[in-house]
Amino acid sequence: xxxxxxxxxPSSSSSAERKQVAAKKKKGSRKxxxxxxxxxxxxxxxxxxxxxxxxxxxxxxxxxxxxLLVSRSLLTDWIAEQEGACGSALIxxxxxxxxxxxxxxxxxxxxxxxxxxxxKMFQKFIEVRFRERLGVYLHGKYLADRCYFxxxxxxxxxxxxxxxxxxxxNFAASISELYNHTLKPFLDVVLFTRSLSRVMGYRSxxxxxxxxxxxxxxxxxISPPLSLxxxxxxxxxxxxxxxxxxxxxxxxxxxxxxxxxxxxxxLLLNKHLRTLLRxxxxxxxQKFVQQIADQFLVKYGASTVALSVYAIA
Numbered sequence: 001x002x003x004x005x006x007x008x009x010p011s012s013s014s015s016a017e018r019k020q021v022a023a024k025k026k027k028g029s030r031k032x033x034x035x036x037x038x039x040x041x042x043x044x045x046x047x048x049x050x051x052x053x054x055x056x057x058x059x060x061x062x063x064x065x066x067x068l069l070v071s072r073s074l075l076t077d078w079i080a081e082q083e084g085a086c087g088s089a090l091i092x093x094x095x096x097x098x099x100x101x102x103x104x105x106x107x108x109x110x111x112x113x114x115x116x117x118x119x120k121m122f123q124k125f126i127e128v129r130f131r132e133r134l135g136v137y138l139h140g141k142y143l144a145d146r147c148y149f150x151x152x153x154x155x156x157x158x159x160x161x162x163x164x165x166x167x168x169x170n171f172a173a174s175i176s177e178l179y180n181h182t183l184k185p186f187l188d189v190v191l192f193t194r195s196l197s198r199v200m201g202y203r204s205x206x207x208x209x210x211x212x213x214x215x216x217x218x219x220x221x222i223s224p225p226l227s228l229x230x231x232x233x234x235x236x237x238x239x240x241x242x243x244x245x246x247x248x249x250x251x252x253x254x255x256x257x258x259x260x261x262x263x264x265x266x267l268l269l270n271k272h273l274r275t276l277l278r279x280x281x282x283x284x285x286q287k288f289v290q291q292i293a294d295q296f297l298v299k300y301g302a303s304t305v306a307l308s309v310y311a312i313a
Contacts, residue, residue: 049133049134049137050133051133057129058129058133061125061129062179065123065180068115068122069183069187070187071111072116073184073191075108075111075115076188077191077192078108079105079108079112082101082108085097085101086101123176123177123179124176126176126179127172128172130172130176131172138164159235159238159241159242166238167234193205204312211302211305215301215302223290224283233276236279237276239272240272240273240276243265243272
């Protein structure tokens with residue numbers, strides 16, 4: 001018996017060691033969310049589903065949105081020019097010049113209002129179309145070859161309902177906003193660089209762009225991993241929703257074992273809720289610190305540098 005116990009003991013310890021090694025490998029294999037080649041490859045695959053061809057309705061919406069963005073940048077430049085002319089006319093006491101530029105400003109405000117409203121409307125149209133394309137595609141994959149059964153038994157794929165509904169909705173909304181937030185700044189830089197070159201020249205603008213490049217590097221180094229934080233918060237929210245869903249699907253079993261079963265479920269629900277709220281509070285504080293640096297460096301610091309450069313020029 002002692003010999004058998006001695007032989008069994010190393011085997012159990014070796015089994016435990018193997019489990020620890022496997023856990024370490026699994027933990028080390030988790031990659032941090034990053035904007036790299038893999039990210040862009042996956043994004044391109046998803047976008048091919050959202051925009052299947054250049055002659056699709058989605059492509060027409062994207063092109064229309066691009067035209068509105070160009071129009072908005074041009075109108076913003078023209079309106080800023082008229083505002084400056086009105087201010088100059090007031091300072092120089094030229095009522096005729098002021099009236100003429102004020103009429104132009106008022107006339108430009110009409111198409112500007114239409115374009116701004118159209119941008120929001122077409123952004124929503126793009127979001128709806130992308131969500132429909134992704135939803136139909138995922139439903140087809142999910143319900144083909146009994147994938148729904150296989151997915152329900154996989155521990156590595158929790159909260160399937162959230163992935164197919166809320167995550168798709170969030171992605172469609174984010175990608176429609178990303179188009180506006182990338183194309184418009186590029187157009188603004190090109191158009192405003194041309195306009196400012198008449199006032200301060202390209203050399204002074206190069207100094208401003210150098211400051212913005214420095215700010216971008218600084219903010220990147222001190223900013224928290226927002227994409228990873230958002231993914232983790234979404235996962236915790238899915239865990240809470242999954243706990244509620246499990247309570248609904250196993251109502252009879254829980255009621256049969258009540259009173260202790262209901263108390264156990266309450267403890268689990270409260271645990272998931274508090275975990276989510278604690279993480280949300282932590283991420284809110286991290287975003288607060290990051291936004292302080294962003295506001296100071298981008299808004300006020302840029303104004304200080306711009307005024308100094310303009311005074312020197």
